[in-house]
Amino acid sequence: MGIVFIILSIILFTSLGTVKIPFKNVILAFANNSDNPLYDRIIFNLRLPRVIGTLLIGAILAIAGNDFQMIIKNPLADPFIIGISSGASFGAVIYTALKSVYGIDLPFGIETFAFIFALIATIITFSLAKEGKKIPVVSLILSGVIVGFVFNSISTLFTVLFWQNLLHVNFWLMGSTGNIVWNDLIILTIFLVLQIAVNFIFKKHIEVVAMGDEISIFSGINPEKIKLIVLTINVFAVSVVVSKAGIIGFVGLIIPHLVRKITGPNIYYSTIGSMIYGGIFLGFADLFSRYLFRPTELPIGVTTSLVGLLFL
Amino acid sequence: MKLLEIKNLMFSYNNHFNLEIEYLYLEKGEFVSIIGPNGSGKTTVLKLLTLLEKKKSGEIILFDKEIENYSKKELFKKISVVPQEFFTSFDFTVEDIISTGRIPYETLFSKDEDIIIKTMKKTNTLKFKERVYNTLSGGEKQRVMLTRALVQNTDILLLDEFVSQIDPGYTQQLVRMVKEESVKNNKSVLSIFHDVNLASLYSDRIYIFKEGKIKYSGKPEEIITEKIMKEIFDIDCIITEHPTKKKPQVIFEY
Numbered sequence: 001m002g003i004v005f006i007i008l009s010i011i012l013f014t015s016l017g018t019v020k021i022p023f024k025n026v027i028l029a030f031a032n033n034s035d036n037p038l039y040d041r042i043i044f045n046l047r048l049p050r051v052i053g054t055l056l057i058g059a060i061l062a063i064a065g066n067d068f069q070m071i072i073k074n075p076l077a078d079p080f081i082i083g084i085s086s087g088a089s090f091g092a093v094i095y096t097a098l099k100s101v102y103g104i105d106l107p108f109g110i111e112t113f114a115f116i117f118a119l120i121a122t123i124i125t126f127s128l129a130k131e132g133k134k135i136p137v138v139s140l141i142l143s144g145v146i147v148g149f150v151f152n153s154i155s156t157l158f159t160v161l162f163w164q165n166l167l168h169v170n171f172w173l174m175g176s177t178g179n180i181v182w183n184d185l186i187i188l189t190i191f192l193v194l195q196i197a198v199n200f201i202f203k204k205h206i207e208v209v210a211m212g213d214e215i216s217i218f219s220g221i222n223p224e225k226i227k228l229i230v231l232t233i234n235v236f237a238v239s240v241v242v243s244k245a246g247i248i249g250f251v252g253l254i255i256p257h258l259v260r261k262i263t264g265p266n267i268y269y270s271t272i273g274s275m276i277y278g279g280i281f282l283g284f285a286d287l288f289s290r291y292l293f294r295p296t297e298l299p300i301g302v303t304t305s306l307v308g309l310l311f312l
Numbered sequence: 313m314k315l316l317e318i319k320n321l322m323f324s325y326n327n328h329f330n331l332e333i334e335y336l337y338l339e340k341g342e343f344v345s346i347i348g349p350n351g352s353g354k355t356t357v358l359k360l361l362t363l364l365e366k367k368k369s370g371e372i373i374l375f376d377k378e379i380e381n382y383s384k385k386e387l388f389k390k391i392s393v394v395p396q397e398f399f400t401s402f403d404f405t406v407e408d409i410i411s412t413g414r415i416p417y418e419t420l421f422s423k424d425e426d427i428i429i430k431t432m433k434k435t436n437t438l439k440f441k442e443r444v445y446n447t448l449s450g451g452e453k454q455r456v457m458l459t460r461a462l463v464q465n466t467d468i469l470l471l472d473e474f475v476s477q478i479d480p481g482y483t484q485q486l487v488r489m490v491k492e493e494s495v496k497n498n499k500s501v502l503s504i505f506h507d508v509n510l511a512s513l514y515s516d517r518i519y520i521f522k523e524g525k526i527k528y529s530g531k532p533e534e535i536i537t538e539k540i541m542k543e544i545f546d547i548d549c550i551i552t553e554h555p556t557k558k559k560p561q562v563i564f565e566y
Contacts, residue, residue, distance in 0.1 A: 070402070073400075073401045073402075074401065075401070204411075204412070204415055204418065205415075207404070207408065207412075208412045208415060210400070210401075210402055210404075211400045211402070211404060211408075211409065211412065212398070212399070212400060214364070214395060215395075215398065215409075215412060217362065217363075217364060217384070218362065218388060218392070218393045218395075219388060219412045219413065219415040219416060220383075220384045220385040220386075220387065220388035220389075220415055220416035221384065221415060222384060260402070260403075264402075264403050264404070264405070264444075265402035265403060265404055265408075266408070
């Protein structure tokens, strides 16, 4: 049923935009049977990579949110709130600054830079929050918000300093899926698959860690090891997302929360549910951003935050 | 046969609290209790046995092998734990929680469905298999946690004041269940109790802790005395004999 849902939404999202393409022509184009080269160009060069990219990004963010909420044992956690997205975005801004302002040739790609700074942000957040051996959830959220603010402020400073060379500040701080091209879909798909694989392989372990540290130990599991594995893969996946589309908040917060209301904390169902509904939700947010305000756009992060407001 | 021996053990929490155990042991099939006032080190023993804390010096020998040489999975095939209370933030079902007891045995695709169902039948928890754990009553929750420990199928069962928040009816039912496991299936039980009478009624032997040391140890009828209770808990009491079980029972003065 999820697959049908996704196919229908791809058709819908591809059809609507500044230029409206009838459903029939979208389906004909997909079937490689189109007689309108203009539509073809819009669909295959502009819309489809963006639509599929948006679905992938929504899926990655929602799965990451679900994982964070489970291992931190708090439904408030998400990659945005604990500062990871801001760190990644900062890394991406630094990369762009070094490359296009100073013309430095860097041996790594933008994703690696985003990952390094996302990792730094994560480490700072966790070490600020740490009290003895424990990491109280309230401190974690507070330090995450602080770390997020600091990184965002420096990012803003950089984008203002180098405004003529950099992408607009809105791209990094409020997100947009408008720059996604076919090639980006490969790395996004790889990380989505990795995320799902880690969740499926460590299903029982992640669940017992979500139940509590003591019960994990009593079940012969080292909870810190599981947290490290899950955190690392998700920090990496989120960094890739941020380097392609900037910071998009609230998908990782709301979607897994709602999905678990239906599926319960079972990792199989909540991961798959987060993937499907995270993708579709972000697809609608993107449609809203570019369709209602056509020919201009509202940053997608603003849309998701507005929708998030409805749930709070 | 001694399954567990603690010898000359020393432990301290940031130099505030010291625990010294000269000798403590647990035989196969024995039901042994630890009692003592708050802060006497009872729970610390349990933490050392589950490697939640690391001892400073001394030996903890489990099946002829030092406990620190066990891998986590191997250790929890020998020891299972029922905590004082268990709380989770998510809506895990009873079955989700009970099945974690099989994690030490897991191979990539093992399921262990049979042993889980069999044990749930035995402890009468099968009827709320699909229920969300958080919606159960306190007594039902502890019954689930006991079932979880039993599916772990270990020789030693550690109980950490596991009935301290449970009503009297459920308390008797749960402790009786444990006693039956010990008698019928030859399981060794090491249980921390707050309730002296409960410990006296069910235990083969008792250790009395105070200020991080074992002050007394022996059969209930040897060490549950007015003089010792006064010394340990600083309260006047009268000791009577349980009319049917012939074990000492404490009646407190006020």
